Amino acid sequence: MREVPLSLNSSEFLTSVLREGLRPDARGGYDYRDIKITFGSQWGHAEVMLGNTRVLARVSTTVAKPAPSRANEGALFFNVHLSPMSSSKFNGARSDFSTVVTRLLERTIKETRVIDTECLCIVAGEKVLNLRVDITLLDFAGNVIDACCIAAMTALSHFRRPDFIVNGDEITVFSDKDRDPIPLSVLHVPITCTIGFSGERILVDPNHEEESVMDGYVSIATNTHHEICYIYLGGGVTLTPALVSKCCEISSLKTQEISGQITRSLDEDLATRRKAGTDRPAAISSLTLQEKLDRLYVEDRTNKREMLQAEDEVETATFGSITIRYIDEVDTVDDSGVAVLSGQPSADVSQTITNTSTQEEESFPGF
Amino acid sequence: LLYTIKFEPMLAPDENSIRVRPISSELSVLSNCDGSARVKQGNSSVMVGIWGPVDVRPAKEDPERCVIETTVKAATGHGSPLDAMLEEALKLTCEQMVILTAHPRTSIQVIAHIESEDGSVVSVMQNALCLALMVAGIPMKSMFGGVTCVELESGELAWDPTADEEEESIAKFSFVYESGARHVVHVQSTGESTVEQQLLILQKGRQVVGEVFSFYRESFEKLLRKDVKYQMMLPPIIKGEVLDSLVEPQG
Numbered sequence: 001m002r003e004v005p006l007s008l009n010s011s012e013f014l015t016s017v018l019r020e021g022l023r024p025d026a027r028g029g030y031d032y033r034d035i036k037i038t039f040g041s042q043w044g045h046a047e048v049m050l051g052n053t054r055v056l057a058r059v060s061t062t063v064a065k066p067a068p069s070r071a072n073e074g075a076l077f078f079n080v081h082l083s084p085m086s087s088s089k090f091n092g093a094r095s096d097f098s099t100v101v102t103r104l105l106e107r108t109i110k111e112t113r114v115i116d117t118e119c120l121c122i123v124a125g126e127k128v129l130n131l132r133v134d135i136t137l138l139d140f141a142g143n144v145i146d147a148c149c150i151a152a153m154t155a156l157s158h159f160r161r162p163d164f165i166v167n168g169d170e171i172t173v174f175s176d177k178d179r180d181p182i183p184l185s186v187l188h189v190p191i192t193c194t195i196g197f198s199g200e201r202i203l204v205d206p207n208h209e210e211e212s213v214m215d216g217y218v219s220i221a222t223n224t225h226h227e228i229c230y231i232y233l234g235g236g237v238t239l240t241p242a243l244v245s246k247c248c249e250i251s252s253l254k255t256q257e258i259s260g261q262i263t264r265s266l267d268e269d270l271a272t273r274r275k276a277g278t279d280r281p282a283a284i285s286s287l288t289l290q291e292k293l294d295r296l297y298v299e300d301r302t303n304k305r306e307m308l309q310a311e312d313e314v315e316t317a318t319f320g321s322i323t324i325r326y327i328d329e330v331d332t333v334d335d336s337g338v339a340v341l342s343g344q345p346s347a348d349v350s351q352t353i354t355n356t357s358t359q360e361e362e363s364f365p366g367f
Numbered sequence: 368l369l370y371t372i373k374f375e376p377m378l379a380p381d382e383n384s385i386r387v388r389p390i391s392s393e394l395s396v397l398s399n400c401d402g403s404a405r406v407k408q409g410n411s412s413v414m415v416g417i418w419g420p421v422d423v424r425p426a427k428e429d430p431e432r433c434v435i436e437t438t439v440k441a442a443t444g445h446g447s448p449l450d451a452m453l454e455e456a457l458k459l460t461c462e463q464m465v466i467l468t469a470h471p472r473t474s475i476q477v478i479a480h481i482e483s484e485d486g487s488v489v490s491v492m493q494n495a496l497c498l499a500l501m502v503a504g505i506p507m508k509s510m511f512g513g514v515t516c517v518e519l520e521s522g523e524l525a526w527d528p529t530a531d532e533e534e535e536s537i538a539k540f541s542f543v544y545e546s547g548a549r550h551v552v553h554v555q556s557t558g559e560s561t562v563e564q565q566l567l568i569l570q571k572g573r574q575v576v577g578e579v580f581s582f583y584r585e586s587f588e589k590l591l592r593k594d595v596k597y598q599m600m601l602p603p604i605i606k607g608e609v610l611d612s613l614v615e616p617q618g
Binding site: 056084087 | 396397400403410412414416418421422438440442443444476478482483485
């Protein structure tokens with residue numbers, strides 16, 4: 001399927017407009033398009049939309065024998081697939097550009113040691129957990145590099161690896177249902193920033209029209225500690241050192257914003273999962289009825305009274321540091337919330353009432 | 368254009384009440400290809416993109432009909448023979464349901480990405496394919512929809528199974544029905560089962576696929592609500608205010 005190139009009229013118009021400092025979608029020279037991050041039901045499933053560019057990232061693990069040169073580390077493998085559905089430019093086979101993106105991700109994420117791969121070692125020299133990041137470009141609208149990097153970092157930060165136990169010669173890798181999976185340890189978060197050039201003008205996050213007429217681009221990966229992780233010059237332009245410095249600063253600023261957005265979206269997703277009870281299904285299913293009721297109590301205080309009245313046999317509710325026993329007489333509740341008992345406690349009451357030190361808690365309902 | 372619809376399915380009033388997971392779709396999701404649709408049933412999600420009709424290499428072209436090329440990519444990992452099986456399934460369905468002679472010497476390219484797998488991926492893919500073909504405006508004989516059913520060890524049937532149910536099953540059937548007389552267009556089955564059981568599932572599947580077809584209708588009604596040409600075609604709805612304005616002012 002042939003790609004339809006931009007007409008001469010369009011490309012000349014675009015070039016003249018860009019050289020004047022205007023952008024066809026009315027963005028400023030340093031503005032990114034809207035970034036939307038969504039997650040799937042499984043850990044490590046993230047979809048990122050940068051404007052209309054849509055990238056899907058999936059992280060998965062396999063148990064394998066490690067490479068002899070890195071006997072106590074798990075491997076991290078990237079696979080970038082530019083799907084034919086994204087654009088008529090891509091026909092599904094490995095192209096130069098997909099190799100560029102894969103190599104860029106490897107250099108930015110693997111070689112700067114974003115993931116602590118020693119945690120993935122099960123038995124040194126014998127078995128390790130290998131991570132595989134599958135990135136698929138679903139829709140192409142320019143700036144594939146940034147979208148892929150954001151998707152990869154988000155998916156790796158979201159992913160939880162299976163728990164395992166080594167008992168002498170026996171290795172048990174637990175499924176997600178038996179033991180809750182564990183997040184990866186992400187040591188730093190590098191984000192690329194692609195900057196296009198047209199004449200003297202800088203175009204941060206070029207879209208597909210701008211990409212087809214710009215002179216060249218540079219992709220700079222920085223992390224939140226203002227460290228440069230990778231610089232890739234896309235060819236077509238020569239840059240002065242001052243310009244490179246400026247681009248590095250732009251990248252640093254953008255990384256702060258974008259990694260903040262990634263963190264917020266990860267927190268929102270975790271909150272949604274907690275509410276639905278899907279964040280730790282194995283732990284929750286292994287709780288006793290007592291413990292499940294306790295969780296409900298802490299999370300839903302307003303309904304607590306009705307619930308405990310219904311469950312007459314529940315005399316105590318414990319969760320973490322809160323231990324409460326219901327007794328008949330309480331004299332005073334002092335400032336820290338500790339209740340002072342008047343007479344001798346009955347045989348059932350063996351612990352005093354303690355309170356977690358949160359300022360919101362003013363009084364215990366039921367007293 | 369993004370339209371997401373959540374469909375809460377009704378339980379069929381039957382002795383074996385059929386539970387189908389909530390189904391949602393997003394039509395015309397991608398900005399470049401001619402037609403695209405993403406269908407989610409429970410946690411299974413498939414995205415299908417269609418380019419068509421487009422040019423094809425002279426070696427491949429057929430002077431009388433359109434050539435269908437399909438690609439299926441799994442969610443994670445390298446490609447496997449299962450992908451080739453799914454590609455074949457999509458190709459067969461297309462060749463049955465698309466009016467191929469309408470576009471000779473061209474090709475229709477179907478690209479399907481399995482975004483997440485949680486059971487009955489085959490039928491989710493077929494549903495997404497049908498919606499994507501409709502969005503792309505490719506002439507079809509009728510709509511088609513897929514349902515999957517598994518037979519568990521106890522003899523129970525589970526419709527629209529999750530990945531766990533599929534693992535525990537002894538037989539799995541995927542049927543694709545066309546939307547007119549609900550004839551079977553495509554069958555894919557694994558495992559051991561009796562002929563009677565298979566025919567029973569086939570018959571019951573016709574009811575279940577009705578839910579899928581009414582969902583297609585809802586999806587498209589929502590998509591077309593924003594289409595001016597379609598709105599103008601609809602008969603005018605006489606509301607109270609309109610009637611009032613037609614009344615001549617008194618005095």
